[in-house]
Amino acid sequence: MHDTAHAHVGQHAAPTSFIRKHVFSLDHKVIGKQYYGLALAAVLIGMFLSWLMRLHLGWTNLAIPGLHLLTKNGAPGDVMTPEFYLQLMTMHATIMVFFVLTTAPFAAFGNYFLPIQVGAEDMPFPHFNMMSFWVTFVAFLVLMSSFFVSDGPTLGGWTQYAPLSAVGQVGGPGEGAGVVLWALSIAIFCVGQLLGSLNFITTTLDMRTRGMSLWRLPLSAWGWFITSVMGLTAFAVLMPACILLILDHVAGTSFFVPANTVINDQMQPHSGGSTLLWQHLFWFFGHPEVYIAIVPGMGIVSHVLITNMRKPMLSHRVLVYAMGALAVLSYMVYGHHMFVSGMNPVSSLVFSFPTLVITIPSTIVVLIWMGSLYGAKLRINSASLFALGFISMFIAGGVSGFFLAQPSIDIMLHATYFVVGHFHLVMGVAAMFGIFAGTYFWFPKMYGRMMNETLGKIHFWCSFVGAYAIFMPFHYLGLAGNVRRYQAFAPEYMQHLIPLHKFITIAALFTGAAQLIFVYNLFVSRYKGEPARDNPWQGTSLEWSTPTTPPPHNNFGDKLPVVYHDPFQYGVESSTGDYVMQTSPEKAGPDDEA
Amino acid sequence: MSTTTPGEITMPMPAPAPSSLMEKPAFSVPAKKMAMWLFIIADTATFAGCLVAYGFLRNATPNWPRPFHSITNLAVMTFILLTSSLTMLNGVRAARAGNKAGALRWTLITAALGIAFALLHIREWMALIDEGMTLLKNPWGTGLFGASFYSITGLHLTHVTGGVIALIVVGLRYKGGRYNADDLEVLGLYWHFVDLVWMFVVPFVYLLNLAH
Numbered sequence: 001m002h003d004t005a006h007a008h009v010g011q012h013a014a015p016t017s018f019i020r021k022h023v024f025s026l027d028h029k030v031i032g033k034q035y036y037g038l039a040l041a042a043v044l045i046g047m048f049l050s051w052l053m054r055l056h057l058g059w060t061n062l063a064i065p066g067l068h069l070l071t072k073n074g075a076p077g078d079v080m081t082p083e084f085y086l087q088l089m090t091m092h093a094t095i096m097v098f099f100v101l102t103t104a105p106f107a108a109f110g111n112y113f114l115p116i117q118v119g120a121e122d123m124p125f126p127h128f129n130m131m132s133f134w135v136t137f138v139a140f141l142v143l144m145s146s147f148f149v150s151d152g153p154t155l156g157g158w159t160q161y162a163p164l165s166a167v168g169q170v171g172g173p174g175e176g177a178g179v180v181l182w183a184l185s186i187a188i189f190c191v192g193q194l195l196g197s198l199n200f201i202t203t204t205l206d207m208r209t210r211g212m213s214l215w216r217l218p219l220s221a222w223g224w225f226i227t228s229v230m231g232l233t234a235f236a237v238l239m240p241a242c243i244l245l246i247l248d249h250v251a252g253t254s255f256f257v258p259a260n261t262v263i264n265d266q267m268q269p270h271s272g273g274s275t276l277l278w279q280h281l282f283w284f285f286g287h288p289e290v291y292i293a294i295v296p297g298m299g300i301v302s303h304v305l306i307t308n309m310r311k312p313m314l315s316h317r318v319l320v321y322a323m324g325a326l327a328v329l330s331y332m333v334y335g336h337h338m339f340v341s342g343m344n345p346v347s348s349l350v351f352s353f354p355t356l357v358i359t360i361p362s363t364i365v366v367l368i369w370m371g372s373l374y375g376a377k378l379r380i381n382s383a384s385l386f387a388l389g390f391i392s393m394f395i396a397g398g399v400s401g402f403f404l405a406q407p408s409i410d411i412m413l414h415a416t417y418f419v420v421g422h423f424h425l426v427m428g429v430a431a432m433f434g435i436f437a438g439t440y441f442w443f444p445k446m447y448g449r450m451m452n453e454t455l456g457k458i459h460f461w462c463s464f465v466g467a468y469a470i471f472m473p474f475h476y477l478g479l480a481g482n483v484r485r486y487q488a489f490a491p492e493y494m495q496h497l498i499p500l501h502k503f504i505t506i507a508a509l510f511t512g513a514a515q516l517i518f519v520y521n522l523f524v525s526r527y528k529g530e531p532a533r534d535n536p537w538q539g540t541s542l543e544w545s546t547p548t549t550p551p552p553h554n555n556f557g558d559k560l561p562v563v564y565h566d567p568f569q570y571g572v573e574s575s576t577g578d579y580v581m582q583t584s585p586e587k588a589g590p591d592d593e594a
Numbered sequence: 595m596s597t598t599t600p601g602e603i604t605m606p607m608p609a610p611a612p613s614s615l616m617e618k619p620a621f622s623v624p625a626k627k628m629a630m631w632l633f634i635i636a637d638t639a640t641f642a643g644c645l646v647a648y649g650f651l652r653n654a655t656p657n658w659p660r661p662f663h664s665i666t667n668l669a670v671m672t673f674i675l676l677t678s679s680l681t682m683l684n685g686v687r688a689a690r691a692g693n694k695a696g697a698l699r700w701t702l703i704t705a706a707l708g709i710a711f712a713l714l715h716i717r718e719w720m721a722l723i724d725e726g727m728t729l730l731k732n733p734w735g736t737g738l739f740g741a742s743f744y745s746i747t748g749l750h751l752t753h754v755t756g757g758v759i760a761l762i763v764v765g766l767r768y769k770g771g772r773y774n775a776d777d778l779e780v781l782g783l784y785w786h787f788v789d790l791v792w793m794f795v796v797p798f799v800y801l802l803n804l805a806h
């Protein structure tokens with residue numbers, strides 16, 4: 001009885017109407033592409049905002065033609081006010097963290113490829129899946145709408161620290177309606193992620209085709225699965241936190257505002273709450289979130305590297321266990337964001353320890369990559385270059401984490417550009433490189449055409465050099481005492497840093513422009529690219545055994561595949577060449593279980 | 595790959611895939627039930643977040659009031675909710691035994707008990723509002739008391755209300771044949787969870803705040 005119910009879920013006939021096909025589609029592949037499109041739109045907006053910020057940082061009081069169009073009174077004479085700078089910064093970060101780094105590596109690629117890689121026709125709950133995208137889309141609209149209400153979006157930063165985030169208008173431009181829209185948007189976003197996570201986990205555990213044991217899942221599938229487990233509980237805590245924040249605004253409660261708070265010379269009517277409570281709730285989500293952004297990239301990069309090295313990782317299982325350990329530990333370290341928050345210093349010690357422990361699985365993952373790459377004849381293409389770039393960024397950004405993890409050092413570095421450099425490399429750029437690697441690798445399967453390799457390589461080198469040029473100097477700025485979230489460097493001790501800021505701005509404009517090469521490549525290849533074969537990279541996992549490219553509505557036509565192997569039968573001698581696909585019953589070597 | 599290779603099994607569409615074509619579901623839990631368990635895990639995190647926040651505020655606030663004098667109403671509400679878990683069990687058991695009428699009856703009784711709980715709860719809220727306790731202030735101490743009381747019990751009440759609606763809808767559709775005993779069981783999981791959460795709300799939000 002259970003089994004029949006189980007087999008029924010997830011099946012639905014091919015759509016016939018335009019709306020069902022392209023708008024409210026139930027097909028995980030269409031939903032994946034919709035998520036990708038949303039992330040692409042979001043990342044372009046986010047990047048544009050960062051350009052505005054960088055221009056202002058390099059040349060304070062520079063008039064940026066047309067800037068006044070974005071804001072009611074944030075740019076008199078097209079010159080950015082300090083408040084408007086902070087508003088742009090907050091929107092940049094919120095868009096990037098939530099609508100790019102969470103949606104693209106996880107929701108976009110995961111939706112498209114997880115069901116195919118486990119050998120299913122779709123996810124078990126296609127309606128939830130459709131809702132998850134449209135809910136996320138609405139969340140994005142709500143966030144963007146704050147540009148157009150009263151005095152614009154919130155200026156509180158993506159961490160939205162209380163009390164400024166909770167007191168309303170008096171906290172500054174955007175601290176009224178702007179914050180409410182921000183919190184509403186994030187709360188809605190949480191619902192979308194919950195629906196997505198439910199589908200991802202049930203797909204992985206329940207929808208695997210015959211022969212696809214858990215250990216035969218490719219590493220990308222493991223990345224999405226582990227991420228969805230994190231997403232299940234992290235967002236479930238952020239959502240009530242956002243609702244309490246909204247209550248503080250619209251109902252006048254004081255969850256996050258202590259008594260006798262004076263802001264802008266005004267005594268606040270609130271009484272009794274705690275600003276630290278917000279930080280606890282936020283970071284309990286916030287730290288898992290950074291791993292939600294990076295673990296899918298780890299999976300994608302591993303998958304891309306294995307295919308291009310033509311050999312498995314040193315240890316598939318250890319890599320999976322390490323990613324799992326990251327997920328578990330990510331819940332225990334969140335207090336390292338609060339070392340200087342006024343929390344009990346003993347708590348700092350308590351949180352510092354797991355923070356150092358979490359460097360162990362991170363290091364193991366990196367060592368497995370490096371060890372596997374050592375001596376491998378890596379095929380160099382855009383996908384594998386970005387995979388290497390991912391590792392490079394992850395190391396470069398991760399090393400600074402070791403320093404930040406010590407409360408005594410963090411007292412000096414907290415809230416400086418050092419932290420900004422740390423997370424832009426380890427999370428921002430690394431996760432973006434994971435997205436790029438995945439795009440160059442899977443685009444042929446998604447659209448049936450190849451991307452242009454030459455443009456891809458130019459894109460890589462510009463991004464790689466550019467990202468280091470932008471974010472490495474951040475560490476130096478931080479050590480020199482440059483505080484983050486400042487819009488101008490007026491104090492004398494920061495004056496000599498301005499030339500460096502100018503350099504960074506130029507690098508940022510250049511690197512951002514290089515991303516347009518990618519966008520161009522994406523669109524031109526979509527329509528004019530060379531037609532792709534079913535398995536252009538000689539891969540082994542199930543997405544390469546679909547009967548057509550792109551896969552048909554139910555992924556495998558009228559047959560479900562049967563799996564005979566681990567997903568990494570490379571470097572063997574077989575009838576197809578140096579690899580054996582998971583669906584081939586051919587024995588790949590003495591150790592193969594087939 | 596259009597011809598049948600040994601790596602594939604022919605499967606006529608759109609007939610449902612025979613379960614033998616799938617790897618055995620992990621832990622033998624079918625997808626719907628698993629999704630409900632996962633939702634319960636997420637919801638546990640939500641309630642835990644709220645209760646921890648409440649504990650945090652309560653500990654950090656010196657003039658935390660303890661206004662409750664009697665637990666009679668609370669005891670009746672708790673008794674009703676516990677009973678409704680029992681009637682839910684009966685409903686699922688009847689459905690398993692193929693007793694459609696019985697299953698529907700027990701499900702609707704469960705919904706009725708849920709409604710009774712909600713009504714008692716709302717009456718209690720009304721009485722507290724009459725005594726001057728609002729989201730913002732109350733006659734006894736910090737305004738946070740009302741804010742956290744109404745948010746946490748309100749979150750729970752929302753769950754009860756959603757559950758009652760689901761019980762009625764699923765019950766009727768079960769009778770109509772659209773849902774089966776499995777679906778009723780999955781809904782039952784949710785209902786027991788709502789009950790279980792209440793058992794955490796009672797000590798933290800009520801009993802800790804009883805007048806000495």
Ligand code: HEM
Nearest residue numbers: 290294336337359398401402404405414415419423426427
């Ligand atoms: C090697 C392991 C890591 C350690 C020990 C570590 C440690 C830290 C510490 C202690 C901070 C707080 C600094 C401060 O605010 O004063 C921090 C900030 C941050 N880390 Fe890491 N980190 C590690 C890896 C990562 C990874 C893998 C990501 C993302 C994928 C990440 C993303 C972030 C972000 C986004 C922030 C700043 C958040 C903000 O204040 O806006 N970190 N890290």
Ligand SMILES: [Cu+2]
Nearest residue numbers: 287334336337
């Ligand atoms: Cu962290």
